[in-house]
Amino acid sequence: MVALMPVGNIGRSVPRLESRAKVMGQAEYTHHLRLPGMLYGKIFRSTLPHALIKSVDTSAAKAVEGVFRVVTIDDIRTVIPHPYYGPAFHDQPVLADGKVRFAGEPVAVVLASDPRVAEYAASLITAEYEELPAVLDEVEAATSDICVHDELKPAATFPDLQHLKGRRGTNVALDYRLVRGNVEEAFAAADHVFEHTFRCQQAMHTPMEPFVSIADVRDGRMTLHTASQGPSFVRIEMARLLGWPENRVRVKVPHLGGGFGGKLYIKLEALVTSLSLLVQRPVKISLTMEEQFFMVTKHACTFTIKSGVNNDGKVVARKCRILWNGGAYADIGPRVTQKAGFTSAGPYDIDNVEIESLAVYTNRPPAGALRGFGAPQAAWAYECHTDLIAEALNFDKIEFRRQNLLQEGRPQASGTPVHDAAFEKAMDQVADRLDWHKPFDRGNGRIRRGRGLAVGIKGITSPTTSVAIVNLYGDGSCGLYIGTVDMGQGSDTVMAQIVAEVLGLDAEAVHVIHPDTDVTPYDMGTLGSRSTFHMGTAVRLAAEDVLRKIDDLAKELGLPPNSNLPVSEMLRKKYGMQAGNIIGTGSFIPDYKKPDPETGQTPKATPFWGVGANGAEVEIDTETGEIKIVKLVSVVDAGVAINPRAVRQQVSGAAIMQMGFTMTENMVFRDGQLTNGSLADYKIPSLLDMPEQFVNEYVESRQHSGPFGAKGTGESSTIALSPAIGNAIADAIGVHLTDLPLTQESIFRAIQKKNGTPLPEDDND
């Protein structure tokens, strides 16, 4: 092999390649794009959570000057006979089809060259409904006779969902079960049994860049410019909807202003595709911040957890039952149910485990993936539960965890062995940053202080595929073709570092070509902390393929070994001028067929483990419930950090985001209607909410199967952050809150209840 010196790209905090473009306002976003003849679509939405549509009156809208067309599902059906889509279930119509299933569901679209005209005209549409009883709560919905869908329609692409096909009379879209050992016998034999129920609220992704998609059909091809985290998926699903081969659909994604799982799968793409096909013009739809509440959300859930524990502190059995509130359409909810399900017993080594995880349809806006894929909801339950047990049995909370944490090589509940997962190391670092073993003044007056910590585990969506091309040009500079979407997480930079390390370049010199399915090869999606591991490996393989080809070229040219002739000179020798390319390709899917050398088991649940530990120190005004987060500590396992600063930014970004879901964010419904659907009423964290001390770190524990030892870290600090704060509050006020968010009001109510003076209940849904 040609000897190229690594130039120290791994472990170097290379500044983001795109920073300058963003700061200078030169970064491309889909919102900027205008195409000749383009129409803007504005959506008319349902006002009821569950109803049959008797009629839609579009006459006033059509009469508005400048309106090009008003479109309902009947129009869509003239170009797409079966206009239903979805990643797990083909259950979502492009526009409401005879029935609305949540308040805010798109019913009609007005198209006009002027978006203000379209908006005004859309406001003139009216619909007549026959109202149906609605079901909003996941617990109620799981057994209700009120069915959101008449029949389950799993996507043919998922063999494991096919047994659900045609199932009727239920809102349970998926019932995931995992049984290991015998929990009932173990509960009976255990010294102590604990059971608690926890609840998480529905929340929103709130990307800074709202949803936007443009479809441009011409000459038998469909080009989509879209703010998507999954261009390959969009292409395949649009090709299916259109009945076209993949190569007639092109999906281009420039920079993304955040995604967090919201911009995965199909969002506006099916709608704009249908509209463009119908009117044979480019069509753009961009949502307002308010409309985003009706697109996709974070699952609310109800989690009952029961554990058998012996006097020595060993957890011997655990039973988990989670009902996930999936809203009106499945989106990727069934996969969240399954993936968060199998880790819902936590990062603990428990011989007897039984898990039931149910995806439940309700008449709410759909829920999907949100930075953690359900793992933070599960951890909220199992880590509050852990503290409750430790408190009840009077164990040190760290030592109790340490005794039960999964160790290297041990099988997780799913049977998948644990490797390269630094649960204990991360926890100890959090404890250290909290001065856990030093005396702590909890106060005894109006102001009380508390500390808490928690440890989380997450499986990675699997098995999934990434493909990369590295193209070395005639002067030795290079381009990297990847479908990974850089939505702020820094993937361009990290992938450039990997190419650079293999080829002996500077990362700054690598040009990353943004997703365009015509040219960047397949990638399953930018989601679930998978890119550094999966695409990183594909990129490494592609760069190594280039190295091999350079080696072949050197031999072809008869160069002596280690001639150190620059590649540009080799190409010049071969082609007689500055010409040619050396093109390498890399394709990666984790190998699930190879059994683990130690256990002999074939791993299948995850190719690596997401590991995060969090800690919090809080101060509470017991007379008002007001809470101040004095210190928030997050430590993740990064494997080997390819870009230390980028990892820390991921850790802090995820922590702030999860802090919002923990403290304030909550979609509040009344009679099935969202009552706080604006950023004035729905409160995301601001600068004023930042913790006084905000510690974001990582530990390194080489991921042996990862590129240069790396693993993904995008979600790891979300997992256990809520219980860390919840446990700190309990430490301060002596009572555990079970429901998120942990608002001033809920803290105040808990204090009042503990003091024997409970406040009257709120009447929200």
Add this chain to the structure above:
Amino acid sequence: MVALMPVGNIGRSVPRLESRAKVMGQAEYTHHLRLPGMLYGKIFRSTLPHALIKSVDTSAAKAVEGVFRVVTIDDIRTVIPHPYYGPAFHDQPVLADGKVRFAGEPVAVVLASDPRVAEYAASLITAEYEELPAVLDEVEAATSDICVHDELKPAATFPDLQHLKGRRGTNVALDYRLVRGNVEEAFAAADHVFEHTFRCQQAMHTPMEPFVSIADVRDGRMTLHTASQGPSFVRIEMARLLGWPENRVRVKVPHLGGGFGGKLYIKLEALVTSLSLLVQRPVKISLTMEEQFFMVTKHACTFTIKSGVNNDGKVVARKCRILWNGGAYADIGPRVTQKAGFTSAGPYDIDNVEIESLAVYTNRPPAGALRGFGAPQAAWAYECHTDLIAEALNFDKIEFRRQNLLQEGRPQASGTPVHDAAFEKAMDQVADRLDWHKPFDRGNGRIRRGRGLAVGIKGITSPTTSVAIVNLYGDGSCGLYIGTVDMGQGSDTVMAQIVAEVLGLDAEAVHVIHPDTDVTPYDMGTLGSRSTFHMGTAVRLAAEDVLRKIDDLAKELGLPPNSNLPVSEMLRKKYGMQAGNIIGTGSFIPDYKKPDPETGQTPKATPFWGVGANGAEVEIDTETGEIKIVKLVSVVDAGVAINPRAVRQQVSGAAIMQMGFTMTENMVFRDGQLTNGSLADYKIPSLLDMPEQFVNEYVESRQHSGPFGAKGTGESSTIALSPAIGNAIADAIGVHLTDLPLTQESIFRAIQKKNGTPLPEDDND
């Protein structure tokens, strides 16, 4: 290897893939593109052919409301210290630099958001000059003391031009010489010696889509959207100008409305690149049809040819001296001089050959490549000369040619052996279509009729490189990444046919991705009939690489041989869903190191031979000189025609174009000023000029080194068309015209002169 059935894509007249988009007005052209914040540039041009610039007064232009900036070379130099470019010589300044070298040379540019404002303001600019004597004629310039350039500056990329570096006091940019045998001895020994001088006029490419380029510099990258035939060259040359690596320059080319060699190398690209860098905004410049006369042209030339012929009709010696009028800047002229030079003795087997071919600077608009790369100018001389000899020695014109034509395996003048070149077959087919061997009535009154034919040879620019990527998507549909520019010649379709044939698909199902140097790999350029042969081979190799990888995948999956499992199913088996890619790459440069098996000689002049034969039947009104082309026959050697209809369209397109250069097109200068610089005065062929019978055909003579036996045909019918018509005129009126074009006036003058009543000379330059 996986067995895929060829579905008969080769030899099938697949309709152009892009036809529908073009007919529907949906094809993308650079002219359509508008970018946010884009400025339009309008050029202020010199009014003198040769002068020092004393001052440029831009004050009135700057005062126009809406003018963003007025730019001269001094401004350009603030961002590009050495603003000179060119493919062969770095002799052309981005804007005139202290001196103007032709009337029409760009001196300043006005930038404004409104192109009409820019145009108006440009009209207010004035310049003060110190006029220098100008030299317009190539013969005069070759020995003149008036030097267009002080010093020769060959591009460092061409090692064979380096000996010219720094040469001063000459307008001869390149003196190409070829000596074979000893002509002087052979002349002395020959039975007859003939010498004639011929002249060709300067003409224009006249693409339907005028020149247009947009440069968009942002974030340290330069993106060019440009109507170019050579995106890879533009990238490399702009990277050189900017001092940047290639991967910071991106060149995108959508459809092209014709190129014909005019849109090769650097045209507006250096100017818009400099301007965008200077003002940090996107800049677009599009020329009017009139301005195109000042961009690049077809070489005028003077060709003296001398032959020694024996009584048996064998040509034993030939001496050629060609002076090429390159205009003020070299462009690719030196290469034209060289490439047309080495075939300027024609398609004949002559033992003693001496060729001198000189690229000469003059004070005219620059000349470059134009559909034939000088070969038609050379053939005008050698094939009129051939008829003159045959007439003088009373040989049948076909049999005289047959006796001297190069046969399979014989060395051409350059020593390169001739293979797969159907000179005789093409000539005989032309003769057949003209009913050559049947009696022919030449008339004897006012209307006279004549017939003529000619045979041409052309070498192909070499050695040159093409690289291709074939990407098979998860559903088995595929994309082809190529830098070949489809400018109307049908290359997309032919390349799709090649991919389809290898992979067992329908050509119509292959998606061709248009040139974008970020993604499509290197290609030397779409020029010189090279694409089908070079890129066709690269595409074939890339598709075969895909086949190999499919084979590997089948083995990996343990499939039985010839399982016939579709690739989409294989990918699904491997990846568990519709996912992944199979990516093949192909890189081709003709192997010049391998000696010819018969001659033992190492070929180097050309990888294949362009072969065309033409015939004409004309009718002339001897009282007015009016000429009617009754029949025009063109037959080329296509190797194996991949797309028969596309070949015939190439043949007819080239024939019409060359007919224009033969009959009417002529850039007329007076005092160094172009006097007919508009399509009202400069006459290209219209429907009314079409021959009554227009026969366009090909013969098939497998090109063994070509993809599926194919060779390029884009220029073949231009080569010998002018002498076919010239010879027909001579056959009708009994006198040979020596100067192109063959206008009614020149024919009338020739008749008058023959009749002993010559008209007074015109006083044009």
